[in-house]
Amino acid sequence: LWEYSGATVPTDEGIIVVPPLQHRKGCLWTDVEIPSDTMWLINYTLQIPRVEGGQFGFWFISKYGAQGNLAGGPQKFDGIAILAQVAQKEDGKFGFYLNYFENDGTKAINPEDISKNGVFVDFSRRAPFQISIQFLKNKIGVYSPMHTINKGIILEAFLKRDISQNYIGMTAQTDYYTMRLDLLDIKFDVNLKTAARHSATMKTSPHSAKYQPSVSRHLRNSNYNLTLKEADEFEKNQGIVNDEKNIYQLLDVIEEINKANFDVASFSELNAFIRNNILNYTQKWQKRTVKLVERVQNTRDIASSAFNYTHQMMELFRDTMSVSVSKANSKIHDMNALLNEIGARGVDENRELQEMANEVNKHSIGSYLMYAA
Numbered sequence: 494l495w496e497y498s499g500a501t502v503p504t505d506e507g508i509i510v511v512p513p514l515q516h517r518k519g520c521l522w523t524d525v526e527i528p529s530d531t532m533w534l535i536n537y538t539l540q541i542p543r544v545e546g547g548q549f550g551f552w553f554i555s556k557y558g559a560q561g562n563l564a565g566g567p568q569k570f571d572g573i574a575i576l577a578q579v580a581q582k583e584d585g586k587f588g589f590y591l592n593y594f595e596n597d598g599t600k601a602i603n604p605e606d607i608s609k610n611g612v613f614v615d616f617s618r619r620a621p622f623q624i625s626i627q628f629l630k631n632k633i634g635v636y637s638p639m640h641t642i643n644k645g646i647i648l649e650a651f652l653k654r655d656i657s658q659n660y661i662g663m664t665a666q667t668d669y670y671t672m673r674l675d676l677l678d679i680k681f682d683v684n685l686k687t688a689a690r691h692s693a694t695m696k697t698s699p700h701s702a703k704y705q706p707s708v709s710r711h712l713r714n715s716n717y718n719l720t721l722k723e724a725d726e727f728e729k730n731q732g733i734v735n736d737e738k739n740i741y742q743l744l745d746v747i748e749e750i751n752k753a754n755f756d757v758a759s760f761s762e763l764n765a766f767i768r769n770n771i772l773n774y775t776q777k778w779q780k781r782t783v784k785l786v787e788r789v790q791n792t793r794d795i796a797s798s799a800f801n802y803t804h805q806m807m808e809l810f811r812d813t814m815s816v817s818v819s820k821a822n823s824k825i826h827d828m829n830a831l832l833n834e835i836g837a838r839g840v841d842e843n844r845e846l847q848e849m850a851n852e853v854n855k856h857s858i859g860s861y862l863m864y865a866a
Contacts, residue, residue: 546670565664
């Protein structure tokens with residue numbers, strides 16, 4: 494019931510909605526029919542094992558497979574969206590700002606609006622977490638067990654738009670800062686297995702896995718934090734160096750540059766992605782290829798054995814026919830000699846026996862058997 498596109502990659506453990514690469518986006522969409530007269534809930538089990546930044550969102554909108562630069566989805570949409578901006582707090586802990594948006598398709602929402610007035614939710618990179626979205630007629634609630642404030646209630650709102658004819662989707666997007674978002678499970682508390690009355694597909698228009706950001710950074714490595722701040726401040730001050738800088742800040746910038754250079758030299762991100770994802774698929778395909786070659790070889794061996802057995806049976810049949818023909822010819826010769834002997838004694842005065850012997854030689858069954866052999 495779900496389709497995926499863009500940079501989304503399925504794995505044995507779940508689905509990588511977006512890989513830890515800069516400026517990538519992925520999505521999943523389904524055309525199940527949304528109930529309008531009963532309470533229902535959709536529960537997402539997620540994990541973000543690698544995180545620096547990025548956005549993800551849950552969509553209930555009128556256009557199936559819509560895409561854009563707002564958490565991987567469109568900035569203008571008809572319906573509702575629950576969007577998250579991954580961020581790092583001052584104490585170094587990661588979390589995301591979760592915000593609720595409702596739109597009639599005329600207003601454009603900026604990516605910066607996600608964190609404004611959003612609820613900050615902590616998460617652990619080492620463990621999965623759940624986000625539940627509950628609908629009760631004209632009310633929506635977003636809950637998570639890891640949000641200890643307000644008994645797990647992240648946000649609640651009243652629905653002003655009818656979403657019963659809309660589609661359900663999930664998107665994710667990385668920008669300058671990357672993350673890896675894994676979708677481990679999706680569960681509904683009602684039996685949503687009937688396709689919507691207006692079924693749709695993304696097969697005719699697949700999503701692009703890349704996008705062009707509105708702001709381009711000269712230093713693309715995400716390790717550049719202090720260096721970017723120094724560059725922005727230097728540009729703002731029009732090349733005037735601030736005398737308040739000290740040696741420790743300079744050493745921090747040098748250490749940051751060395752770390753970024755080491756990442757570039759070692760291709761650590763690319764190697765990790767290949768080792769954790771692509772290599773597994775390569776090994777699986779290699780095993781499948783070996784199994785396929787073994788099955789083809791077994792089929793060839795069976796066919797060769799069958800041909801050998803058939804050839805042996807034909808040889809045996811030919812030998813048997815040859816022996817039978819030889820025996821038949823011998824008996825015919827004996828019968829012919831006997832008839833000639835009887836005729837020579839004068840018994841065959843009317844030459845009836847001689848004519849019978851000639852007919853035997855002429856239409857001998859032995860000739861037919863010899864022809865068959």
